[in-house]
Amino acid sequence: MSLLELRDLHITYRSERGDVPAVRGVSLTIDPGETVGLAGESGCGKSTIAGAVLRLLPKQTLIGGQVLLDGEDVYQMKPGQLRAARWTSAAIVFQGALHALNPVQRVGKQIAEAILLHSSHSKQVATQRVGDLLERVGLPPHRARAYPHQLSGGQRQRVLIALALACEPKLLIADEPTTALDVMVQAQVLELLAELQRDRGLGLLFITHDLSVLTSTCERLAVMYAGRIVEDGPSHDVFGTPEHPYSAALARAFPTIGDPASRMNPTGLAGDPPNPANLPSGCPFHPRCDKAIEACSATDVELRQVGVARRAACIHIPVEGGIDRG
């Protein structure tokens, strides 16, 4: 059974100025021990998905489709079940470690609280476990007595990972876990995540806009644009030979050092991400696309199969068997 399965997920935020469709039909599965990367720009809906998995979105948000954690529909769970699922089935590591921790409580106490709430362990056992968890993420156990401000950015991010691991979840959702960190510390955190996945068979959903980070950490990659997956497949293929013009633009944004084509030649993508409340017609990427043809403004293209395990949603990809199943 998959750890996480999203079935045609639709998420619409309600606001005074109207409905905002943030996620428009996303399907995705993560198996035990698998690392899946979700890439895309601000506003593409990737963090909304993270929130939806653990039912953390505002109450009035409209959710369509299904979110299955360990085969169970998260949106059908009773409050008690949901509380248990939130720590033991899946846990989230947010970006901005400074805001996610309570500034006036020692970090060890914050981790112990999660353990005590979700298990029948005694206080002593919990304290012991806090020490183990901190060691696991590469911090000396005595740092449990530190307050968040006494730790550096990288150390705080490690504390957040330790906190997320407190109840031994099977799935870890990491939302931009390294964005605010220095390169060397980023490398340390990425190595830690890779180790956890390898040693404990942890499933990992890794969300970031940095395609190069995803490629070095994840086996599979899904690229999102305007609330939909526009390309997915093995990460080296998606990054190395992108099929969708948007994935190609994202990949080009991260130069390969030593590649003469990018030397003194930074490339980006003209234009800005679309406003989810007011999406362009047809393929939402067409106003920024350098391969757009006239039909693109009228046809909304669904994902099409490219090769064995790859899909992309672009009008230039031939439809298999001549029939557009979208």
Place this chain on the structure above:
Amino acid sequence: MGDGLLEMRDVSVTFSSRRGTVRAVDGVSLDVRAGEVLALVGESGCGKTTLIRAILGLEPLTDGSILVEGKPVNQRQRTLRDLRRRVQMVFQDPTGALNPRHSIYDAVAEGIRIHGVAGNEPDLVAGALSRAGLRPPENYMPRFPHEVSGGQRQRVLIAGAIALEPQLLLADEPVASLDASIRGEILALLRDLVDQHGLGIIAVTHDLGLAWNIADRIAVMYLGRIVEVGEAEEVLANPQHPYTKALLSVVPEMERLEQQILTGETPDPSRIPAGCRFHPRCPLVASGEAERLGVLGKCTGVDVELVQRGAGHWSACHAVP
């Protein structure tokens, strides 16, 4: 004196704190020419921001000198005002750096008013906005920061800086807070300012990909010192200092290199290690390579200066022959 736009000689900035003296910048000599981009690379706490503040006259020097177009940077009010017209700064977080209640017009015009730049104010603002890629400028002038995207906000900041026609632009992590797709556009704009208008730019960053994209030269900073400096292609293709090598090895795309993840974070500038300041984290020391080369004693005991290793390439390491 060369044609240096900016010349720094043995610059030191120290702070005193309860824990003793903090040597944030500890003897830096560096030049920037007109029409070049210098990438200043290093981890948090290595002193790059303090160095930038010193160039703007925001930190008094403990030692050494900084000359901008031959004129020394000092703390006198009148020189500072003149200096700040010639040296402008672009900050990392455009949202935080813009006043949310000032229109884009006012954000760009503020510097023009403060410095009493000659000319018609609306024309100057329009010129700066279009040079920063916000075209047509009339569309942007009446809008407020929250009404434009993150990339456009960064362009507003750049417009505000170039409105004063500075000779030197200091950009602190100019694309770190921006989306991947916008990153390239802003970098292309910075490069364009250098090529078209002859500015000198110091881009402070920990992103070596940025350096490959736009920098002519790279200076790598560690604990208040420059440990390697040279032509960008040379430094990236043929790094000499073990710290530069480690930084390069953790760039996610550089998978052909064996990763050298240094443990810990940049050490504390109030307790700079004796000998080579990098030795406690140095992979050459840890692997026994330094001992094998017979330089371990020097690494742990003798401070090391930059030595020229090739055309326009200097590094500070005992183990490099």
